[in-house]
Amino acid sequence: xxxxxxxxxxxxxxxxxxxxxxxxxxxxxxxxxxxxxxxxxxxxxxxxxxxxxxxxxxxxxxxxxxxxxxxxxxxxxxxxxxxxxxxxxxxxxxxxxxxxxxxxxxxxxxxxxxxxxxxxxxxxxxxxxxxxxxxxxxxxxxxxxxxxxxxxxxxxxxxxxxxxxxxxxxxxxxxxxxxxxxxxxxxxxxxxxxxxxxxxxxxxxxxxxxxxxxxxxxxxxxxxxxxxxxxxxxxxxxxxxxxxxxxxxxxxxxxx
Amino acid sequence: xxxxxxxxxxxxxxxxxxxxxxxxxxxxxxxxxxxxxxxxxxxxxxxxxxxxxxxxxxxxxxxxxxxxxxxxxxxxxxxxxxxxxxxxxxxxxxxxxxxxxxxxxxxxxxxxxxxxxxxxxxxxxxxxxxxxxxxxxxxxxxxxxxxxxxxxxxxxxxxxxxxxxxxxxxxxxxxxxxxxxxxxxxxxxxxxxxxxxxxxxxxxxxxxxxxxxxxxxxxxxxxxxxxxxxxxxxxxxxxxxxxxxxxxxxxxxxxx
Numbered sequence: 001x002x003x004x005x006x007x008x009x010x011x012x013x014x015x016x017x018x019x020x021x022x023x024x025x026x027x028x029x030x031x032x033x034x035x036x037x038x039x040x041x042x043x044x045x046x047x048x049x050x051x052x053x054x055x056x057x058x059x060x061x062x063x064x065x066x067x068x069x070x071x072x073x074x075x076x077x078x079x080x081x082x083x084x085x086x087x088x089x090x091x092x093x094x095x096x097x098x099x100x101x102x103x104x105x106x107x108x109x110x111x112x113x114x115x116x117x118x119x120x121x122x123x124x125x126x127x128x129x130x131x132x133x134x135x136x137x138x139x140x141x142x143x144x145x146x147x148x149x150x151x152x153x154x155x156x157x158x159x160x161x162x163x164x165x166x167x168x169x170x171x172x173x174x175x176x177x178x179x180x181x182x183x184x185x186x187x188x189x190x191x192x193x194x195x196x197x198x199x200x201x202x203x204x205x206x207x208x209x210x211x212x213x214x215x216x217x218x219x220x221x222x223x224x225x226x227x228x229x230x231x232x233x234x235x236x237x238x239x240x241x242x243x244x245x246x247x248x249x250x251x252x253x254x255x256x
Numbered sequence: 257x258x259x260x261x262x263x264x265x266x267x268x269x270x271x272x273x274x275x276x277x278x279x280x281x282x283x284x285x286x287x288x289x290x291x292x293x294x295x296x297x298x299x300x301x302x303x304x305x306x307x308x309x310x311x312x313x314x315x316x317x318x319x320x321x322x323x324x325x326x327x328x329x330x331x332x333x334x335x336x337x338x339x340x341x342x343x344x345x346x347x348x349x350x351x352x353x354x355x356x357x358x359x360x361x362x363x364x365x366x367x368x369x370x371x372x373x374x375x376x377x378x379x380x381x382x383x384x385x386x387x388x389x390x391x392x393x394x395x396x397x398x399x400x401x402x403x404x405x406x407x408x409x410x411x412x413x414x415x416x417x418x419x420x421x422x423x424x425x426x427x428x429x430x431x432x433x434x435x436x437x438x439x440x441x442x443x444x445x446x447x448x449x450x451x452x453x454x455x456x457x458x459x460x461x462x463x464x465x466x467x468x469x470x471x472x473x474x475x476x477x478x479x480x481x482x483x484x485x486x487x488x489x490x491x492x493x494x495x496x497x498x499x500x501x502x503x504x505x506x507x508x509x510x511x512x
Contacts, residue, residue: 047303047333048366055462057455077303077367081449082463107379109498110304111333123363123445151512159510164443165500180512184499187420189379193337199313206311207338237507239500242365243440244421247493254415256407256436256489 013113020099037083046113095121098131106186144175186225269369276355293339302369351377354387362442400431
């Protein structure tokens with residue numbers, strides 16, 4: 001009997017050389033064939049951006065048994081779009097973004113290039129997962145995430161998730177973890193977002209993005225931020241339909 | 257009696273010189289004070305991207321009674337973040353993205369820099385609206401949109417919309433319009449997305465983003481695509497909470 005191995009398409013927003021994506025490949029290569037199509041350098045905070053003004057390129061970096069790695073000059077979403085049309089031999093069984101160096105919980109889902117990858121996979125009706133660790137250290141130890149990543153990937157491959165939905169998985173900064181919590185997206189926003197300094201050559205200021213996340217519901221125990229703040233791995237199921245249905249019904253009474 | 261005029265913060269993804277944003281200012285300057293902080297050039301398809309690797313700048317372009325126009329070196333979302341912390345004299349009563357040259361209905365909400373502007377305003381608890389016309393012509397005639405834009409802005413200022421929600425308004429390519437429909441986001445995705453040609457200097461191919469939108473539910477009359485295809489202005493209420501609640505409940509039975 002010959003059972004085809006699953007095919008997993010992987011990308012990220014930290015670039016193909018980042019530790020997180022290469023650790024992820026190591027965690028999954030025993031259970032699946034893997035194709036990586038990742039940016040040729042860092043693309044953090046690129047959200048679901050696409051490259052519309054200039055052309056993009058994709059080129060093979062390395063091949064080893066069951067693992068092909070490509071780099072792409074575009075955004076994380078470009079990587080998935082280009083991989084699906086020009087690289088993969090068949091429709092992948094899964095798209096994964098990560099493992100990201102940094103927290104993608106709460107409203108970060110909107111800014112994250114890693115989640116851009118996942119949302120694009122989801123749009124193409126492929127079960128898709130984003131993995132992130134709440135730590136920006138480029139040399140982070142990803143070993144504690146291994147068994148959880150494998151278990152989550154295996155279960156999604158076996159059970160499936162509904163078309164139009166995907167998963168945003170975040171690991172706390174420090175292991176050991178207290179377990180896994182299925183969460184909703186925390187309500188909150190970033191504050192004090194700019195470090196402003198005079199331009200070194202004069203003529204005005206320059207502004208660096210920084211800031212701190214303000215959790216508007218710190219006592220809600222069902223949110224992804226609460227889970228992460230309390231040592232749990234958060235899994236936030238995400239949908240690409242952003243319609244606000246209650247407001248839709250209400251606005252039917254407005255007159256234009 | 258002195259009633260303060262509303263303050264509206266406007267940005268876009270076509271840049272501060274685009275016709276659409278300047279027409280919008282003309283439509284609204286009688287009813288509100290206006291501050292424009294828009295990209296210094298085209299940023300189409302930038303979604304909710306933020307600039308994390310390099311600093312950004314903002315500088316005054318022009319001032320006329322009730323209208324200040326600034327340009328910013330960053331993304332559409334950077335424009336709003338920077339405006340709110342360093343430009344506006346008080347919290348704006350509204351954030352508007354547009355008027356965009358091009359369709360932002362259906363899943364385009366995820367890719368659109370115009371809707372990035374709107375989602376950012378919404379995150380900051382400011383009533384926010386995106387306006388787009390389904391036509392990329394840089395010299396487009398925006399006059400048919402005028403009374404609708406004014407009516408929608410006035411009603412949102414008066415009635416308000418719930419925190420965490422915003423509006424994605426799209427106009428059909430051709431006027432006169434058949435009216436306004438309150439819609440949900442169409443299910444579908446882009447297909448045949450790449451025009452591939454050999455690199456003019458050899459060594460491989462280059463890929464230009466193109467493609468066509470595949471409407472997966474062309475006969476559903478409650479979607480924004482259906483409205484636009486049938487001559488109606490679509491208003492799609494959008495929420496920033498992307499949690500997939502039905503899947504959340506289902507996954508509580510999974511074991512990790």
